[in-house]
Amino acid sequence: MKQFINFVRKEFAHVMRDRKTLLILFGMPVAQILIFGFALTNELKNSKLIVFDQAKDPASQEIIARIEASRYFEVERNLSNAAQLESVFKEGKIKMALVFPAGFNASLLHGHHAQIQVIADASDPNAANMLTNYVSAIIQDYQRSLSKSSLSPYRIIPEVRMLYNPQLKGAHNFVPGVMALVLMLVCVMMTAISIVKEKETGTMEILLVSPFKPILVIISKTIPYLILSLLNVGSILLLSVFVLDLPVNGSVLLLFAESMLFISTCLTLGIFISVKTSSQQVAMLISLMGMLLPTILFSGFMFPIENMPYLLQLFSNIVPAKWFYIIVKSIMIKGLGFSAIWKETLILVAITAVLLIISLKSFKIRLA
Amino acid sequence: MKETVIKTDQLSKRFGSFIAVDAISFEVQKGEIFGFLGANGAGKTTAMRMLCGLSVPSSGTAAIAGFDIYKKTEEIKRNIGYMSQKFSLYEDLTVLENISFFAGIYGLSNSAIKEKSEALITRLGLQKEVKKLVGELPLGWKQKLSFSVAVLHEPKIVFLDEPTGGVDPVTRRQFWDLIYEASEKGITVFVTTHYMDEAEYCDRISIMVDGRISALDSPSALKTQFKAATMDEVFYELARGAKRGD
Incomplete structure (x- = not known):
């Protein structure tokens, strides 16, 4: 010993x-x-996003405001024409673009059907995937707030619980x-x-x-x-x-x-x-x-x-x-x-x- | 009064079809300085490893300090010291730490370790270097320290595998003084070497060629037998017939 x-x-x-x-x-x-x-970290924060808003109506403004309020995005600027889109992505700083068609609010309210184009820089596929998910979530959230007031009879609201790690840390x-x-x-x-x-x-x-x-x-x-x-x-x-x-x-x-x-x-x-x-x-x-x-x-x-x-x-x-x-x-x-x-x-x-x-x-x- | 401390009989080691050591038989007496010579690849190191218990023989018998080489390896280990051809102290430990570590693994008591390490340091004149890392010492001192550590637990036999490789002649001479001192204390010294001047310092030498012992006697008797003026000539005469080398 x-x-x-x-x-x-x-x-x-x-x-x-x-x-x-x-x-x-x-x-x-x-x-x-x-x-x-x-x-x-796996989370993407403050990704730069540009908006091409042809509608400039309450609905599009509301969505942009919500996106800007989230910590995932930073709204860079508004584009004035569609031709700028490609050059902006080529510079590489912008990760995502949102395009609102003209009359967005009108078609949403009257036709109950509106479209937003979401364009992501997928040269990094994982990041592009996550960013589109974030944007979709924000848009869905807005939709839900709309349907609350319009009293749609059928609604399924999934309640998601992340077990053991609720904040997804x-x-x-x-x-x-x-x-x-x-x-x-x-x-x-x-x-x-x-x-x-x-x-x-x-x-x-x-x-x-x-x-x-x-x-x-x-x-x-x-x-x-x-x-x-x-x-x-x-x-x-x-x-x-x-x-x-x-x-x-x-x-x-x-x-x-x-x-x-x-x-x-x-x-x-x-x-x-x-x-x-x-x-x-x-x-x-x-x-x-x-x-x-x-x-x-x-x-x-x-x-x-x-x-x-x-x-x-x-x-x-x-x-x-x-x-x-x-x-x-x-x-x-x-x-x-x-x-x-x-x-x-x-x-x-x-x-x-x-x-x-x-x-x-x-x-x-x-x-x- | 003679006491045999190493006795081998037809000791052999085979690696597959290669016979590294071929039926060697010899005896070494207590206190003797026994030179174990041979060209590279002659089987010296393999033979020595068997005697130290590092390698199990293929056939033949041997007794070290009276203990059987197959069955009593534990007793053998307690009675031998070993210094390999590679310098083998810890370079990142101090002189004192090395001494007390190696004394410690041989189970010496704390007071004995203290007493012996002090004596050793004084003998080697290392008082000022006690707290120095061994890596900072010159090679000659390291070798001397290494030998002193190998005999610190007063073994019956000490095995030295080419202990003076790469050391200058003056230091080699001093190293041999240490060997003589150990021998006078009754420690048997079993040493392999390439230097023929060192062979002259031995009491008896054996010369291995191709795994066999081709000559075994005192240096002067060998010179007479081969009608040679120096050990160099004796060695050359024998090693010339070798079939293997490196």
Whole structure:
């Protein structure tokens, strides 16, 4: 036991001495949370919109006023003729145009039928889609206010409730995602590198010749990263609660326990990579390309897994981050207990066990 | 009174059809400085790795400090020290941290670590460098420190795998002073080297060619046997017949 503590102390000395890496390890989660929270958002705000209003009647004015009042749009100016439309879009600043035909109000009131042309710059299809949705919603809203006064006998008003995230805040999505990403990065890459480094510099041989058990060498090398990662989980949670106003709805203790599990999964992944490689560069490349990329692609935090081809959906099942992402979302946002996530937990345990067995086996083979 | 600390009998290591070490048999006595010579690829390192318990032999037997190489690897590990050809201390730790770490993994008590590291630092004249990172020391000092760390737990045998590679002649001489000191304390030194002047410093040497031991005796006896003036000539005479190299 004394030998073990001695070893762990040495590992901490390695980590603490490398100030730059330490700064990155602690700074990265903070930076990511802040960037995702304040700089990168899926919502489009203040998109520039132009209006070509040939009607200039109460109805068109009312719609324009409503659009201007929303925080999604900024009405740039009125056009005087249709020919200007194309040149305006070509400049690239304007994302959307609304064209009201002449006599808009009259056809709405008397013919009960009026048209507005909505033109969007679809060179960015996602943005164009969202903007047209916003505009449609505003126009529908106006229609509803009209029909209230005209007493139409048949009306269906869908009442939409967004469960767990009523304001559709992006933070609900990325906080669990960043958590998975950071843990993956710290645990897999740093562990792999620190073990391979011992191989590369030849100190591993000295350790293997010593009476210190090889398995303990590996375990004690992972301990600093385990502790570091728990601190990172803590700092991410603090930031999300106090800076992003995203409360932890479920049990914090359960969240930490599940994080411990995921950290163990990542650590074994790191050990696995370190057993299979012999240079720090290769270990780093494999960790980045082989682990980080799948985590971003297949955890479901950036791209919905449901939309992927079936084969990729199957593949996503072996990405540990996917399960951790589900677990964190369930605990943090839905406030669910262990009974709701035992399956995901079991899968993570299984992945960890398999990785551990394979790495220990190959570690022994290498020794012989 | 002679005490055999290394004894091998027909020890072999095969990798597939390649026979890296081919049935070597030899004995080394306590306190002896045993030179283990051979051209690159002759099988020196593989043989040494087997003796240290880093590699399991394919056939043959061996006993290190009286312990069987197959069954008693734990006991063997406690009784040997090892210094590899790569410089192998932690460059990002200080001199003192390195010493106490390696003493620690051999299970030395805190008071013993303190006492021994002080003695070692004084012996090497490193008092001013104690708090320096090992990476900042010149190579010669690193090598000396590395050797001293390898014998800190007073092993019965210390294995040195080309310990003086890339070191200047003066430092090499000082390094050998340390080896003699260890040998006088009764530590058996098993050393591989490429330098023939170093071979002369050994009590006995073996020369490996193509996985076999083709000569084993004291340097002077070998020179007489091969009618050579220097160890260089002896080595060349034997290594010329080698079929493999690098």
